[in-house]
Amino acid sequence: MTRKRQIKLSAYLVGTGMHASSWRLAQASPGASIDIDYYRELAVTAERGCFDMVFLADSLAINERSHPNILNRFEPLTLIAALAGATSRIGLVATASTSYTEPFNLARQLLSVDRISRGRAGWNIVTTRDLSGSTARNFGAESHYELEHRYRRGEEFVDVVRGLWDSWEDDAFVFEKETGRFFDPGKLHRLQHRGDFFAVEGPLNIARSEQGYPLLVQAGNSDAGQQLSARVAEVVFAIKFNEEDAKAYYDEFKRKVASYGRNPDDVYILQGISPVIGATEEEAQAKKRQLEALLSDETILGFLADYFKEIDFSRFTPHTTASDAGLDTLQSANPDYKKHQPVIARENPTLREVYSLIIGSFSGDHLVGTPEKIADTLERWFHGGAADGFMLMAPALPEGLDDFVNLVVPLLQERGLFRQSYEGSTLREHFGLPVPLSRYTRIVN
Amino acid sequence: MTRKRQIKLSAYLVGTGMHASSWRLAQASPGASIDIDYYRELAVTAERGCFDMVFLADSLAINERSHPNILNRFEPLTLIAALAGATSRIGLVATASTSYTEPFNLARQLLSVDRISRGRAGWNIVTTRDLSGSTARNFGAESHYELEHRYRRGEEFVDVVRGLWDSWEDDAFVFEKETGRFFDPGKLHRLQHRGDFFAVEGPLNIARSEQGYPLLVQAGNSDAGQQLSARVAEVVFAIKFNEEDAKAYYDEFKRKVASYGRNPDDVYILQGISPVIGATEEEAQAKKRQLEALLSDETILGFLADYFKEIDFSRFTPHTTASDAGLDTLQSANPDYKKHQPVIARENPTLREVYSLIIGSFSGDHLVGTPEKIADTLERWFHGGAADGFMLMAPALPEGLDDFVNLVVPLLQERGLFRQSYEGSTLREHFGLPVPLSRYTRIVN
Structure with missing residues (x-):
């Protein structure tokens, strides 16, 4: 039996919303970006709407002209750890940088939130853009890495992290109380990585999760970024102005995925959308x-x-x-x-x-209107080969998410384009992706 | 009115308990160290017992001979972020190393969990012992830093973190919707730190919490470690074999605190205890x-x-x-x-x-016996000037914590030695400590 592929949905959570003036709306709570109850409610709403995941972006430097919602906000990994307890099904994706962290620490924190959420974590891999050098200056460097250096480091970083995640085989822990044998030492592996950027011995002090390890998400737009995405990402996030650009990007990116010997259907492209929903146009x-x-x-x-x-x-x-x-x-x-x-x-x-x-x-005309109009646009993009799903970047929160869940999701469900309820309990299950094999798995005939 | 000082209590949470064979007990869950529901229940029990805080130790390397409870466990910062949602009053203290992290990242994650928990976070500052060099080899270094180097870095690290925590003054955010003025730029500060180990510009992208910033905890035993504790720690954790050693340590450490111009009463010494509680001796x-x-x-x-x-x-x-x-x-x-x-x-x-x-x-004879005997020991140490409180390192969990909360805590309460209920809602309030002043506070007469 072939299952009909459905739209994937992610909610981009950011304080009062994507629009830089959203905090000024009469109903907005300007302190939202640092209010844990507010974030819990957003996540609960997205889960009520059967969203695949929520998504937390990040930045590592601010200045006086930064978007109000990023001046004072939670750090994404600690935030998704907190959201895990308020939800039970929805995926929780945090952004973390390969340029300003150590792979051992990040591998560990990511797998820790994956275990805390029982297999619902995702990692949005970024190498961190830093036009003014202000990020570098928060980390002891005079100037930022060049793009090419950043992505070479990022590629190696991701490989080290995935290697550390395989430190323990899934059946390593035997827990034999009678004999005192806690684990099988033959199933504990040291990575012994030595590369251009990192030397990491291992093993990691945490074992794989219910979904293996966190879902890998990426949004690289440069050539180097798209190469990393095409090689490792399972979900890709892009923002395109119109359907034509979205389709061109979709086709090109899926070809790149295939060029790495991967099945293009195993990588989901989510197009960023900022719909403005009204009862009437x-x-x-x-x-x-x-x-x-x-x-x-x-x-x-x-x-x-x-x-x-x-x-x-x-x-x-x-x-x-x-x-x-x-x-x-x-x-x-x-x-x-x-x-x-x-x-x-x-x-x-x-x-x-x-x-x-x-x-x-940016809310183009195709995304400003009634719930029907929004649903029509999403259906057209989805069936037209412009998107596997959407990243809802609501101009104003919480209403942009509330309206979408209450008004648009039911239409997508009626049309058979979106799930009526969760079938799986891990983030990979929501995307129909299998648990990745450990590199140490022995295939027995 | 002078308030009678009471015993402070912290619960050291570690899988099936401190004892290396605790996982082999018939009632033990050997997978406890990676079971989030289990940890939530421990934290809830400690909160039912009105404990000041729970404490998560850490290590950054394991080998085949490591304690079973540390082979595969949660990372402390993500774990306390998750425990914040399961509790509402108890303090949540995570260990994090100054030797293998960046001050910008750690300052941010710590303040993030402090905001997530609404002022209940603490940082156990460690420089990380690494006898075999295995930690260093997880972070690209051939051998570990020498103790003296580690503590010089640690001292500077803590100063940078505290500096970043003051980036935003408490009244910086004005939220003037009419004018579009989100914050007062005069109340946003760049640290501009340049030292021997770090160059960090700032500002941090998160503002102070309900308790100012996380409580500073330390357990240094070397001379360098005690100097750092005496200068910055608000809670100190020690493990002493008997009352005599505990008293000698207590007196010497409080003198060190005074030598830094601090009030010795503002630093709480918790002595680690591993009581074994029975209905009879x-x-x-x-x-x-x-x-x-x-x-x-x-x-x-x-x-x-x-x-x-x-x-x-x-x-x-x-x-x-x-x-x-x-x-x-x-x-x-x-x-x-x-x-x-x-x-x-x-x-x-x-x-x-x-x-x-x-x-x-180690459970000395003074800590093996009936609840009355344990309570007597704690009272004697507390009144005898050997401890301001205790770190409960139960040999076996969860029963060692359950028994302590159900049987020992009520005795301490009857004797007026321990709180009957929480009076404050932040961790600093539990310790009777004020919100630290920001370095930018202008004193107006």
């Missing part, structure tokens, strides 16, 4: 306008001045178009811009839209 | 004998051979005395032995007892 448009009206010109232009160091934005307003500001042809020093430039050159958005696009809170 | 003695009978000669002699590399233990049995094995006069290469040698030279215990003493599961 007009109500949704009004909600979007309200959020944008609360976004000050200063925030937009200050952010863009930080992002594009080569341009003097004091001459522009948020209504200036990308081409008038010279963004369409710009050779930016910012490597992040490479992924945005083609669409900006093609669509010629205003600077306000450029800002939303870059910070990931 | 005979029942308790039988319980102790049962545990010891399950401890194999091989475990004892194998551990000692690892610990004292200079001695060939194959010639001895666990009944050999310390003097017959030459331990009383040994110049050991193991720096840890310095703290045990005086008492071993004086008491001339058997090798079995030496083993228990070193791993911290």
